[in-house]
Amino acid sequence: MAAGKKTGKKTAVKRGHKGSRKISGLIVDEAGVIEKKILAGKKPTMKFPIRSLGNVRYRPKVGYFELKGGKKERTLTVGTVKTFAQTLRMMSLSKELVEVDDIATKREAYYVSKNWGQARFKEQPESDTVIDDVEALFMVNREQLGFVPEEKGGDVAGRLVVIDRDRDSGKPLRIDCTRFGSGAYSIPISVEDLGFETGAKFILAIETAGMFQRLVKHNYWKKANCILISMGGVPTRACRRFIRRLADEKKLPVYVFVDCDPYGVSNIYRTLKVGSGNAAHINEFFCVPQARFLGITPNDIEHYKLPTHPLKEVDIKRANDALKNDPFVQHHKAWQRALTKLLSMGVRAEQQALAKWGLNYVIDTYLPEKLADPDKFLP
C-alpha cells in the first residue's frame, strides 16, 4: 500500500488535536530519555498514572472524573525487563502506526507481538495492559496512538456533513448524513481525523436502535433541525468520542433520550456524560459534559400515564449504589430526588412505552413538549 503510506505521511499531521507528528515526537522524546540513561549506565524509569477509583476526583466545572495525580514507576530491573521491553516495543508499534496512518485493534497488536521473540505476549490481557500504560503515559487516548477497539457502534442521520478523506487521493470526502434514507452513517472505529459541518440546533443521542429507526424513517431531524445518533445501548468509545468532538467543535447541546430505569440513567447517561471510574485516564476524551437528560423521567411516567414494568432487583441495587457511591449523583440533588422517587414508585418505563398513545406520539407530542423547555431537563 505504498500510495496509502505516502498519503498517510502527508496528511496524518491533522490527526486529532494532537497531530501524528506530535504523538510521534512524544514517543521519540520518551524513548530518547530512556536511551540516554542506559548509555550513561543508569537504570531507566517510566512513570504511569495510577488508573483506579482511588486516584479519581469529580469537579463539576471540569465535568468528568479526572486523575488526581498518583503515579506508579517502572524501573528497568531483572524482574521488570520483559514488561519494560514490551512497553518500548508497543511504543515503537504506535510510532509506526501513526506515521503510516494505519490502525491496529488491541487484538491485532497482541498477534503482532508473536513476532517479537522473547518480548511476545502470552495472553491478550497482558498486551492490553501495556497499551493502557502507554496511553496513560502520554496522556492521550489510545486511538491517537493508532490502537483502536474491536467493536463498532453508533449510527448517525440528520443535519450533518462529516468530512473524511479518501485514503488514496488524499482528497476530502463530504458525507452528507441527510442523504442516507432509512439507513444511516456508521461511525468508524477511530474518529480523530473527522471534520464536521452542520446547521443543526442540537444532537439527540438515542438509546435504542428501534427508536432511532422510527425518528429516521419519519425524517424527524428535518422537523427538529437536529442530528440523530443511535447509541444502541451503552455507547462505544468511538460513538462517545464522536459525540464529544462534534459537540465541542460545533458548540451543540447534547440531549440524551433513554429509558427511565437505573441502567439508562447510570450505565448509559452517566457514563456518556462524565465517564466511568475505572477508565479515568481517558474520560477527558470520551465524556460529553454538555449532555443533558431528555429521557423519560419518573415525572414523565406519571404525566404521560406510561405503561411500566416493576423494578428488578438489579435495578434497585443499581439505584441504591448510585445514591450511595456515585460522585455525580451525590453532586446533583435533582438526580437524588429522581432516583429516590423511582425507587418509591417501584417501576421503570421504556422509551417505547410512549407507543401506547400511538406509534408516532413520540414525534408529534413527547419530543416537542420536552424540547420546548430544555432548562427543565435533568442535569
Place this chain on the structure above:
Amino acid sequence: MAAGKKTGKKTAVKRGHKGSRKISGLIVDEAGVIEKKILAGKKPTMKFPIRSLGNVRYRPKVGYFELKGGKKERTLTVGTVKTFAQTLRMMSLSKELVEVDDIATKREAYYVSKNWGQARFKEQPESDTVIDDVEALFMVNREQLGFVPEEKGGDVAGRLVVIDRDRDSGKPLRIDCTRFGSGAYSIPISVEDLGFETGAKFILAIETAGMFQRLVKHNYWKKANCILISMGGVPTRACRRFIRRLADEKKLPVYVFVDCDPYGVSNIYRTLKVGSGNAAHINEFFCVPQARFLGITPNDIEHYKLPTHPLKEVDIKRANDALKNDPFVQHHKAWQRALTKLLSMGVRAEQQALAKWGLNYVIDTYLPEKLADPDKFLP
C-alpha cells in the same frame, strides 16, 4: 405526518417482492373468510405452520431449512377467544403499517396493544408469539408486515449504490458506498424497499468490526472490486436479508470471512447460509444459500503457521453437536472432515491471527491467495 402518509401510500406498493398492496390484500382476504364464517354462525379457524425442528427438512437444492407442512389450528372457542382477538388485532395493525408505510418494533407493537382493552397483552413474549403466528400464517417475513426487530447491525462499504427514497419527496436517494471514507453505510432495520446498483464481483461478509475497519481503511474493496459487509458477530436479520436480496438481485457470490472455530462455522456461517432450525418459517427470506466459506480453515492454520488458542469445552461440544445433529454438516463431507480435523488439532484461530505476519498480510497475501481459487472454499 400527513405528507409522509401520502407519499407512503403512493410508493409503498414497491415494498419488497410482495408489495404492500398484496400484503394488505392477503390480510383482507383472511379476515374476510373469518367474517363470513362468523356471519354464517360457524366457528372460524386459522391454520398456522408448526414452527419447530421436527417440522423442518434440509434439501441442498433448495438451500435452506424448510417447513415440512405440519400445521396447527386455532378455532374460535371460549378458551381461544382472547388469542383469536389478539391475532386479528395484530393483523389489523399490520395492515395499517403497510398502508401508511410505517414500521413498529415488536416492543412497540406490544405497547400499542395496551390500548386494545381486553385484548391487550400482559407481557411482550405473548405479543411476539402472535406476531410470529401472523408471519407464518401469510408465509411472508415479519418486515413485510411492517414489524421490525429492535436491533440494528451490518455495515457496508465498497462498490455498491443503494437506492432508497426520500420519504417526504418520494424521490429516489442514491447512496454511494464508495464515498464514506473510514465510515460506512449502516443497514436499516427493514431492507425490503431497497434497490441496488453495482459492478462488484463478489460480496465479502466479515465477522469482526476490526477486520472490516482494516479493509475499509485500506480501500480493499477498490483493489478487489467487491462489497465489504461487517456482520459484527452473528448477523442480524436485517443484515442477512440485505446480503440475500443483494446477492439474488445482482447474482453475486458471497464469501464469508470468519474465525476458524466452531462458533464461526456453525453460529455465524451456517446460520447465514442455511438458516436455523427454530426459525424455519423465515429461512426462505433470511438465508444466503450462495454463501461460501472463505474464512480461516484448519488447513490454513497449518499452511499460514497461525498462532492459535486451545479449543474451549464449549467449542468441542459445539463441534460434536454439529457433526452429530446438524443436517447441513451431515450433508457436506468437506465440513465433516474440517470439523473432525479441528477437533483433533485441539485449537482454534482468529482472523486477526494473520497479523502475526504483518498487519496488512491479510490484504497483501491471505485474501489474494484465497480468492485465486474460490472453488476450493468450503461449501
